[in-house]
Amino acid sequence: MLAMTYRGPYKIRLDHKPMPDIEHPNDAIIRVTRAAICGSDVHIFHGLVPDTRVGSTFGHEFTGVVEAVGSSVQNLKVGDHVLVPFNIACGACFYCTKQLFGNCDNTNPNSTVGSGIYGYSHTTGGYDGGQAEYVRVPFADVGPMKIPPDFNLEDALLLTDVVPTGYQAAEMGEIKEGDTVVVFGAGPVGIMAARSAWLFGAGRVIVVDYLEYRLEFVKNYAKCEVVNFREHKDIVQYLKRMTDDLGPDVCIDAVGCEAKGLKWQEISGIKMKMQAGSATAIMWAIDSVRKNGVVSIVGVYGPPFNTVPIGTALNKGLTLRMNQANVKRYLPHLIEHVRAGNLDPKAIITHRVPLEGVVDAYHMFDNKEDDCIKCILIPPS
Ligand code: NAD
Ligand code: ZN
The missing domain is CATH 3.40.50.720 (NAD(P)-binding Rossmann-like Domain)
Incomplete structure (x- = not known):
């Protein structure tokens, strides 16, 4: 599959990588429909986040379609359209039960998977992110939310972060x-x-x-x-x-x-x-x-x-x-704000770029060229 990969500070490229696998019964594999570049990606692109490894794929803001689910996943089925909060959280620890998903400690005894952030270095779990065609989503019953049918895909994307x-x-x-x-x-x-x-x-x-x-x-x-x-x-x-x-x-x-x-x-x-x-x-x-x-x-x-x-x-x-944002905590509330017109997320999107253009897109967003505010990546369908 196509994926952006990190090569070192200020260096990324588009690569072919193996498809992600279900590694744990709680995992899902998502085919990415949209991914965004975030100001947080710029810090990691600059090499400011410790233990960012060559070959890793960034991207913690993405939507997608469920391609496969692990044997324990209850809430998702193949074909569901989902938005995926950037926090990878177990849903069961002291913090998650208080909806502090950004502080997940993952004390879930049934899990061998850690908490973290998609595509944000080994400091936050070492998970690959969604600036790719496919991504592995751990704790698939906790983070992902089905996109309401009346909801715009780009609005949904921006609810991930x-x-x-x-x-x-x-x-x-x-x-x-x-x-x-x-x-x-x-x-x-x-x-x-x-x-x-x-x-x-x-x-x-x-x-x-x-x-x-x-x-x-x-x-x-x-x-x-x-x-x-x-x-x-x-x-x-x-x-x-x-x-x-x-x-x-x-x-x-x-x-x-x-x-x-x-x-x-x-x-x-x-x-x-x-x-x-x-x-x-x-x-x-x-x-x-x-x-x-x-x-x-x-x-x-x-x-x-x-x-x-x-x-x-x-x-x-x-x-x-x-804090890191506790994304899922706010979603039901924010969906109502968007429906009521109090927030208009997609209005901030200035650039829609094929995933193949990810390298130029990073440089443009980093250098604030072409009046860029928010740039989203569209994988080949
Ligand atoms: P961005 O890079 O698009 O925007 C940052 C803006 O700050 C730019 O417009 C820049 O010109 C401006 N700026 C630079 N120095 C400034 C200064 N001294 N005073 C005022 N403005 C200044 O990034 P973004 O996507 O809007 O993200 C902003 C920050 O939020 C980043 O640090 C990002 O990592 C962080 N972030 C945090 C979370 C979280 O959960 N806590 C989630 C998403 C993003
Ligand atoms: Zn972000």
Whole structure:
């Protein structure tokens, strides 16, 4: 089958790989109908996620048709159209029973399979992902959800990650009625977080990025204010001035770590040298949010250590919340929001590319070329 494979930092290619097999009675094999490229794939493409092995296939956002099921699978049958949350979760452990699928510990005594994330290094299980013609889906009764017949396939695809992630970012912000929410990052996740913030009662939503085409999009899509941080010498002071000198009530980091070398940053009046894989957006979030405010982090930090001004956060009495999205927890709710027109996921898709074009698609998305917001891959049918 065709699959993208990782060859080393900034290097991927399209390969032929053996078809995946049922390895466990709880597995299913899915024929992929759509797969998306995510900002998280960019971190792993940059080589920032430890133990990413040559030959592995990325892709944690995909829909498909069930091709085969293991002997224990109850909820799926061959031919079902499914969307597959990016979390691989056992459904039975302490965390899964609390719907914290992103934190699955897999203590399921009947399983020899671990929890993880599709196509996201051996740090998160070493499973191949869905940027391929077929993919193996462990715990097939837990993650996959049948796509409702009235539901658009592209909307379903975006429910596997960016919609629930943006929504959870807003939820973790503990937004109170009338709060001012600043979202750092106008990528797919930030766009969804901005739109979701209104659903939690925000009174004002401001999105910060430097890519004008994305700011223009989110201004219309999420009916929010936008700020281009490159137009301001001190973005933290500018955000404070915009918010009665207090700072926003809630800041959301929808950016994550950066691969762009060493540079000097001034945070809270202190100059620090930042490492590759560093964290400008989270610094700005901690610095600009008002005292006793909340910083909600969904941006991914691949390296285990990043420089974060914890002393500033302590002195300001901040609440810091962060997690991988617990995708399945939100699906029934989000399907209703999409049906009601409160969220319009597929509107963020700017590029639809055959799987064979995956290499160029990664470079385009990484370099933010051709006004790309979200790029999806279509395997040959
Ligand atoms: P993306 O790369 O398309 O968007 C990131 C945006 O941030 C870009 O528009 C970029 O210009 C902007 N940006 C860069 N530096 C900035 C800064 N200092 N301040 C403000 N904006 C800045 O990525 P995406 O798909 O939207 O994903 C965003 C983040 O969310 C990534 O880190 C991704 O790994 C993470 N993510 C997390 C989860 C989760 O479960 N926690 C799920 C999906 C994605
Ligand atoms: Zn993703």
